[in-house]
Amino acid sequence: MSDESFEPTVIGFTCNWCSYRAADLAGTARVKYPPNIRLIRLMCSGRLDPTFVLKAFSSGADGVLITGCHPGECHYLEQNFKALRRFHLLRRTLQGLGLEPERVKLVWASAAEGVKLAHEIASFVEEIRALGPLHWGGNGSNQSAVISGQSTAHAFKEVPA
């Protein structure tokens, strides 16, 4: 599905208290991960409006990684559970839109889990690489890829129109 030169672009949403600090820790510890991810800091994974994810896709991202505190460790008590709820709904919605739901992933990472976050980023980039480019946003010439169903044929099968 993917051509060899394909380098996916991934947007990552992080929580100010845990996963952003995990990213800081990965940096301080010099743990390497692919440069395909670009992180955005939110105060909490509960702040993640699902439209942010759609916006990322429509702006040309091939995958979106959502990260937050482990369940029970939210700095705002329980807001990561709300993120979890929205995540499941969002994946169903994406499937309905004809997108592979695997293009969105939710990962819990505490402030101490820099290595874990780096590994999760690396494996998610590979998962997206395997899925191939999304071509949802970006240049007009590629925009029809989803619509024509070429790169996401199986998604169409899963969700009959």
Next chain:
Amino acid sequence: MTQDNGNSQDVQERIGVYVCHCGTNIAGTVDVQQVAEWAATRLKRRGVVIGRDYKFMCSSLGQELIENDIKELGLTRVVVAACSPHLHEATFRNACQRAGLNPYLCELVSIREQVSWVHTDKVAATVKSQAVVSGGVERVLRHEPLEPLRVPIHPATLVVGGGIAGIQSALEIADAGYRVYLVEREPSIGGHMAQFDKTFPTLDCSACILTPRMVQAGAHPNITLLTYSEVEKVDGYVGNFVVTIRKKARKINEELCTGCGICQEKCPVKIIDDVYEAGLGYRKIVYTPFPQAVPKFPVMDVENCTYFKKGTCKACEKFCPTNAIDFNQQDEVFSVEVGNIVLATGYDLFDARRVTNYGYGRLPNVFTSLEFERLSNAAGPTNGSIVLRDGKTVPKAVGIIHCVGSRDRNFNNYCSTICCMQGLKFAHLVHERTGATVYNFYIDMRTAYKAYDEFYQRVLEEGTLFVRGKVAEVTDVPRIKDEEGHLIIQCEDTLAGKQRRIPVDMVILSIGLQPRADAKETAKKFGLSCSADGWFIEKHPKLDPVATMTEGVYIAGCAQGPKDIPSSVAQGAAAAARVLGKIQQREMALEPVRASINQDQCSGCRICNNLCPFNAILFHDDRMVSEINPALCQGCGTCVAACPAGAISGTAFSNEQIMAQIEGLMLLNVGEEITL
């Protein structure tokens, strides 16, 4: 999206982009000059008027560079590409403020922790840095000038928990001249420390050092002591809490009672005291838990009182010389206003019955550490003689088992911190008072802190025997004649490399500490969170150990995690210092990261109402709209994301800002050529 994404209109803002080398930390992987030049040329139409790179942006010279540009070039926005905002966001915000620019119009984007330190490919790292800068530029364009929220601080403080940590905290604040409400749910303050006999490593008598503090707290003109009371509800926010307290009916009129104790003496019913005497002694129905109790007023155990059960007796009332007994007294519920709260709610002991193979509750001569404290206490049920459950036999051999319920995957993973020293203290006391042979069974001996290891050496020299290994079983089933009539401790001696069976007369389980059974409820009441183990979580494990994520609520003592008396006292004092600092400021500034509801757009659907764990969202029944109390709002933004009408907006993290940042970040695709 290599072009400027259709945003061809020029923007009004004047943005400065500053790219830090951080020595070679960033410049070693990222072509910083390229990034700065790229921003100045390619992002010109997005308002960037200057792009600079500098060796150390955080140095005073680097900051001056920004300050001068703000003044000379009339910058209205600043983007700094450097390290994590958790490190230097405040530095650059302050620089902007000094130059007359609102500090919230500065955005720090991380190209060190998130780029140069984690990537190796120079080209890819440079492209990513450009994307990150572009994201920052788009975001900062949507920033608004913000002012910190200012709220007044009420000078009174609520301290919950009258153990040593709470007492210390209350005394420090009261001594500084401010009102303290000290709430304790038991009839007396003192906490667990009041039950102990000796304290390690100095072997001071626990009561001798504690009771003067209790008396001081009880008599302090600035301390309102509310024992036999519980916090029912907490409303409000930092500086302005309204706390509802239930003062349970003691059935004693405190104004008339002199604490003479005649009612206790005359009460004809005796029951086992499961709380203070750990089930080893008795108490009356009208009782003070121990002679030095503060306050001196007794309480009536209504559940077990003959009068309340059968309607007759009233012996206490007949003999009370001041007519202080009041069978009709009801609970009092009232509220107090405070500016800050210290939670020092302490711990529960691990239930030794859960480790069934140690036989506690089944084998009579297996004791818990608390039971042993009461046994060896001169004021305890045996007047301090260490005897078996029969009340007379002095043990000839005693086994002390460490880490019961702690450092054990089946129970609690954590180390309870105090049990090693407690076990050593018991070994010393048994040795001193009975001359018995003492065995300590330990996994690792943990005797950190001042004079602790010296105490260990002393106990070693006294002849206590140490067996390293986790005890498998305590049994009363003998295999050989010598074991008959004894408890046998089956254990692997990992130093000798063999299994051992050691017959003893008494086993003491050095049980661990665990969070209060109702810690989760308490946490919810006060807006705190608990760790996976159930302890209250501090704001920062190293640098902010007594503050919490809820402004104005502090934690001290074992509520935060297992700790010994000196650490509990230190935390109590530390929390007091933090509270006093707040009171002295009279008002405080809160980060303006807050959500607010546009009243015109709100449809009154109330979806947001249940999402807020801080109860910051009020619903106005009359106008059918919701409103957010900015002082209660912690800025998580969950309601912003949930509002179907888009009526809620979050400052510093608005939809527009995040959307713009996404667009900016996607300006360059991965693998794209760098173009100038």
